Amino acid sequence: MRKLFIIAALLAATGAQAETPRDFLTRFEKEAGGAASAERGARFFNTKQGGEWSCASCHTDKPTQAGRHAKTDKPIAALAPVANAERFTDAAKVDKWFRRNCNDTVNRLCSAQEKADVMAWLLTLK
Amino acid sequence: MNAQQSTVLAPADAGTDGKPVRVWDLPTRIFHWSLATSFVVAFVTSDSEKLRDIHVLAGYGMAALIAFRILWGFVGGGHSRFADFLPTPAKVIGYLKSLLAGKPQHYVGHNPAGAVAIFLLLGFGITAAASGYATYNEFGGHFMEEVHEAAANGMMAMVVIHLAGVVVSSWLHGENLVKAMITGRKDIRNENPAG
Numbered sequence: 001m002r003k004l005f006i007i008a009a010l011l012a013a014t015g016a017q018a019e020t021p022r023d024f025l026t027r028f029e030k031e032a033g034g035a036a037s038a039e040r041g042a043r044f045f046n047t048k049q050g051g052e053w054s055c056a057s058c059h060t061d062k063p064t065q066a067g068r069h070a071k072t073d074k075p076i077a078a079l080a081p082v083a084n085a086e087r088f089t090d091a092a093k094v095d096k097w098f099r100r101n102c103n104d105t106v107n108r109l110c111s112a113q114e115k116a117d118v119m120a121w122l123l124t125l126k
Numbered sequence: 127m128n129a130q131q132s133t134v135l136a137p138a139d140a141g142t143d144g145k146p147v148r149v150w151d152l153p154t155r156i157f158h159w160s161l162a163t164s165f166v167v168a169f170v171t172s173d174s175e176k177l178r179d180i181h182v183l184a185g186y187g188m189a190a191l192i193a194f195r196i197l198w199g200f201v202g203g204g205h206s207r208f209a210d211f212l213p214t215p216a217k218v219i220g221y222l223k224s225l226l227a228g229k230p231q232h233y234v235g236h237n238p239a240g241a242v243a244i245f246l247l248l249g250f251g252i253t254a255a256a257s258g259y260a261t262y263n264e265f266g267g268h269f270m271e272e273v274h275e276a277a278a279n280g281m282m283a284m285v286v287i288h289l290a291g292v293v294v295s296s297w298l299h300g301e302n303l304v305k306a307m308i309t310g311r312k313d314i315r316n317e318n319p320a321g
Contacts (some may be wrong), residue, residue, distance in 0.1 A: 052176070071178055074264070093268070104175045 021081040021088035025119040031112035041121030044114055049106040055118070057105075064125050080125040088119070146311040149234055154206045157195050158307055161251075164188040165281060172278065182262055189255035192248055205235030213241040230298050232319050234312065240291055247284040253277035 029036050045055040045063075058076055059067040064083040067076040078084040088094055102110040110118075150158075168184035171177035199208035217238040224231045231237070236244060254277035260266040261274055296303045306312045 058175070069175065069178075071175060100173050100175065103173060 018089055019091055019094075021119065021123060024088050024091075024094055025116060025123060028112045028116035028119055032116050034113065034116075036113075036116035036120035038117070038120040038124045041114075041117030041119070045118055045121060051105050051107050053105050055101070055105055058101075063122060080122050082125055088122075145314065147234065147314045148310055149205055149306055149312045150310045151203055151206055152310065153194075153198055153202065155307055155310055157191055157198065161188060161191045161195070164191065165251075165285065169278065169282065182258070185255055185258045188251055189259075192251045192255070195248065211236035211238070211241040211244070213238040213245070218242060230295075232299055234314060234319075237295070240288070240295075243284050243287050243291070247281060247288070250277045250280035250284060254281060 025036060045059075046061045048054045053070055056063075057070045059079045063079040066078050068074070069076055077086075079087055081087050098110055098115055102108065102114075106114075164184045164187040168181055168188060171181040171184065174181075198206055204210065211233075218241075221231055221233075221238040225239070254274060257266070257270045257274040257277060260270040266273075292303045295301075301312055301314075303312075
C-alpha cells in the first residue's frame with residue numbers, strides 16, 4: 001500500500017500521468033482526512049468568503065456554462081467536468097489555478113477540505 | 127596597464143584617477159530604473175486575477191522600455207551602445223579568469239559577464255512580453271503560459287545575478303555602482319583597466 005502511494009506521488013510529481021476529475025476529489029479528501037460535501041462546496045463556491053469575489057464571480061453559479069472574467073470581461077470556458085472534458089485532467093494546472101484563484105477570492109490558500117467540497121459539487125453538476 | 131588594454135579605454139575615461147567620469151547617460155538611467163520598476167510590479171501582480179490589469183500594463187511598459195533600449199543600443203552614446211559591451215567569448219573568459227584570480231579587470235561600462243546577463247535579460251524580457259501578450263489574447267494556449275512563466279523566472283534569475291554582481295563589483299573595485307546608476311558618474315581609480 002505504501003509503495004502504491006509512493007508510485008502515485010511520483011507519477012503526480014512528474015505530471016506525466018493524465019488525471020481524471022475524480023482523482024482530484026480522492027486526493028483532496030485524502031489530504032483533508034474526511035469526506036467531501038457537495039452541499040458545502042456549492043455554498044463555498046457561490047458566496048463570498050470575506051473577499052471581494054466568490055468563485056461564481058467569474059465562473060457563474062452555473063459552472064456548466066462559460067463564465068466571464070470579473071476584471072477583464074474575457075470569456076472563461078466552463079469549469080464543470082461534464083461540460084468541459086479538459087478540466088481537472090492535469091495536476092500542475094489544477095494546483096496552479098487553485099492557488100491563484102483562492103488568493104483572489106479567500107485571500108489565502110484553500111484548505112484541502114474546501115477543495116474537496118468544491119470538487120464534489122462540480123462533479124454533481126449535470 | 128598593457129598597450130592593448132589601454133587602447134580600449136576611451137580618452138575621456140583614461141587617466142582620471144579619482145575624478146568623476148560620466149558613464150551612464152540620462153536615457154539609460156531612466157530606462158534602467160523604469161525597467162526595474164515595471165519588472166517588480168509585473169512580478170508581484172503575477173499571481174492575481176484581480177491585479178491582472180496592472181500586470182498587463184506593467185508588461186506593456188516593459189516591452190516599450192526594452193524596444194527603446196534596443197534602439198538606444200545602436201544610436202545612444204558611449205557605454206550605452208551595444209558595441210561598447212558586446213561580450214565576445216574571449217572577453218568573457220578573460221574577465222572570469224581575472225575574477226577567479228582575485229584581480230578582476232576593471233571595466234568603466236558593463237563588464238563582459240554583466241553584458242551576457244544584460245543580453246539574456248533583454249531576451250527573456252522580449253519573450254515574457256510576447257508570450258504574455260499571446261496568453262492575454264488567448265492564442266498559444268497552455269504552452270504560451272509555460273513560456274511566459276519560464277521567461278519571467280529567467281528574468282528574475284538575471285536580476286538576482288545582477289544584484290549580486292553589483293554588490294561584489296562595488297566591493298571589489300571600491301565604487302558605488304548604485305550611485306553611478308543614479309548620478310550617471312563613477313569615480314574611476316584605474317587599478318586594472320580593461321575597458
